[in-house]
Amino acid sequence: MHGYANPARFLKIARWLTPVLLVVGLVLAGGALAWGLTQVPPERLQGETVRILFVHVPTAWLGMAGWTTIAGASFAYLVWRHPLADIAARAAAWPGACFTAICLATGSIWARPTWGVWWVWDGRLTSFLILLFLYFGYIALSNGAAQSEASRRIPAIFGLVGAINIPIINRSVEWWETQHQRASITAGTSSIDAAFLWPLGIAVLGFTCIFGGVLLARMRAILAHSQAEARLRRKAMQP
Amino acid sequence: MSWKPKHQRMALLGVALVALVGAVLLAMWGLRSQASYFYVPAQVESDPPAVGQNIRLGGMVLEGSLGQADDGVSILFTVHDGEAQVPVRYRGILPDLFVEGSGVVAEGRFTPEGTFVADTLLAKHDENYVPRELEEMTAAQAKAAVAETTK
Numbered sequence: 001m002h003g004y005a006n007p008a009r010f011l012k013i014a015r016w017l018t019p020v021l022l023v024v025g026l027v028l029a030g031g032a033l034a035w036g037l038t039q040v041p042p043e044r045l046q047g048e049t050v051r052i053l054f055v056h057v058p059t060a061w062l063g064m065a066g067w068t069t070i071a072g073a074s075f076a077y078l079v080w081r082h083p084l085a086d087i088a089a090r091a092a093a094w095p096g097a098c099f100t101a102i103c104l105a106t107g108s109i110w111a112r113p114t115w116g117v118w119w120v121w122d123g124r125l126t127s128f129l130i131l132l133f134l135y136f137g138y139i140a141l142s143n144g145a146a147q148s149e150a151s152r153r154i155p156a157i158f159g160l161v162g163a164i165n166i167p168i169i170n171r172s173v174e175w176w177e178t179q180h181q182r183a184s185i186t187a188g189t190s191s192i193d194a195a196f197l198w199p200l201g202i203a204v205l206g207f208t209c210i211f212g213g214v215l216l217a218r219m220r221a222i223l224a225h226s227q228a229e230a231r232l233r234r235k236a237m238q239p
Numbered sequence: 240m241s242w243k244p245k246h247q248r249m250a251l252l253g254v255a256l257v258a259l260v261g262a263v264l265l266a267m268w269g270l271r272s273q274a275s276y277f278y279v280p281a282q283v284e285s286d287p288p289a290v291g292q293n294i295r296l297g298g299m300v301l302e303g304s305l306g307q308a309d310d311g312v313s314i315l316f317t318v319h320d321g322e323a324q325v326p327v328r329y330r331g332i333l334p335d336l337f338v339e340g341s342g343v344v345a346e347g348r349f350t351p352e353g354t355f356v357a358d359t360l361l362a363k364h365d366e367n368y369v370p371r372e373l374e375e376m377t378a379a380q381a382k383a384a385v386a387e388t389t390k
Contacts, residue, residue, distance in 0.1 A: 041370040045336050050368065079249045115344075115361045116334040122276035160256070164263045175267060177275040177297055179344055184366040192368040 007084055007223060014216045021213035028206030029058070036199040043196070052110040054199055058207035059103035063131060064166050065211065066096020070138065071163035074156035084219075086152050089159055090142050091218035095211055097135035104128060115179060123172035124180035127165060134162040147226070277344050280323035290349050296325060297344040297363065305339050318343060318355070329357040336362035 036054035043050035073089035076082065107125070108118045119125065142155040173182045184192045192200065242250070267274075277297035278288065288294050296318060304317035313330040316339075327345055337343060342363030347356045 044369045044371050045338070045341065046364060047371075053368070075252060078252055079245055081245075114336055114364050116359075117361060120276065120361070123274055160252070161259065164259060167260075168263070168267065171267075175271055175274070177277050177279060179276050179361060179363060181364050181366045184368060191366050193370055195370050196368045 010084060011220065011223065014220055018213050018216040018220065021209045021216065025206050025209030025211075025213055028202055029210060030206070032199045032203035032206055036203065040199060041195055046114055049110055049113050050196065052106050053196065054203045056103060056106040056110060057200055058204045059099040059106065060128070061204055062207055062211045063096060063100035063103050063128070064169060065208070066092050066099060067131065067134065067159075067163060067166055069215070070096065070159040074159035077156050078153060078160070081149065086156065087219050087222045088215070089156065091215050091222060093135060093139045093142060094218070095214045097132065097139065099211070100128070100132045100135060104132060120179045122178040122180055123176040124169065124178045127169045127172050131165055131169060134165060138162065279320040280318055280325045281320050283325055284323040288349060290351050293346070293348055295344055295346050296327070296355050296357075297342070298325070300337070300339050300341060300343055302339045318345070325355050326353070327355045327357055329360055331360070334360055334362040336364060341365070
């Protein structure tokens with residue numbers, strides 16, 4: 001694992017992996033959404049609104065996967081002090097926040113015709129809204145922290161502590177009575193009919209590839225930015 | 240035995256994380272009844288809320304219980320959770336997804352007679368996603384059909 005933590009080796013792999021992930025992700029997600037919007041039958045009770053599922057579920061998964069990335073990278077940064085881990089955590093914040101916001105918006109649009117209201121303050125919706133605020137907090141903290149190693153530890157600790165919200169989101173529908181339905185897919189069994197499950201699975205895969213591609217692209221951009229700054233600083237030092 | 244700095248950091252973080260997770264799990268355990276969005280009929284039976292207190296009641300609409308009140312406008316139905324049943328009276332427009340056998344969350348209060356008078360009804364969708372072709376099935380049959388196709 002330490003071999004890939006070398007920025008030069010990382011860049012060598014990321015250079016070709018970024019476009020591959022983005023193209024594969026766009027093809028899979030686009031195909032799954034087209035399939036979901038045109039080919040899937042209406043649901044028994046929800047009717048046509050079931051199609052929001054194909055955006056809502058992948059974005060929910062990536063909103064949580066984004067913070068898990070931040071937490072994992074922060075842990076690696078705090079223990080091994082490798083700058084690339086810090087860069088990975090920083091790079092995951094914006095895409096994670098975007099997916100979280102899309103998940104909340106699509107959920108709200110689905111809730112209006114299904115439940116009869118745009119929003120309720122139940123365990124699942126509230127904990128997911130907190131996730132969005134945690135992202136904003138992390139982004140502000142991370143942008144505010146200078147590039148010294150000591151101050152980069154502050155957003156890393158925040159990223160690690162904020163991860164406690166992830167199991168709460170996941171378990172909220174089991175621990176508490178919620179307006180939001182329970183998990184449809186649990187360890188190997190699904191209560192979603194195959195007609196919906198296949199495009200859903202492909203959409204999840206596609207969105208995940210897009211997330212991976214954006215993550216790598218942002219890591220490369222942050223690396224390039226810090227290299228450019230270092231070069232400018234060296235030039236300014238020369239007489 | 241002397242530890243390398245990175246092993247010290249790993250141990251310190253590990254202990255801190257275990258303590259944090261433990262504390263939050265205890266807090267969530269303490270919140271388990273307060274953080275619920277609604278009462279289910281079994282809770283109403285074992286620990287009845289005060290008459291006139293605003294609460295939410297959630298459960299399934301009992302099959303065959305849907306009917307009209309004497310005033311011709313209000314509807315009556317029974318909410319159950321498999322253990323207990325609560326009669327509900329509601330006056331207003333029903334949500335599209337409100338059908339017998341489906342989930343519902345009602346906001347309102349109990350009368351002294353034990354009837355729940357709802358001001359607002361929210362339909363609750365369950366975790367089963369079934370195409371319309373299987374419409375005639377009940378929720379339980381549909382769930383079995385889905386379990387069959389996605390095994």
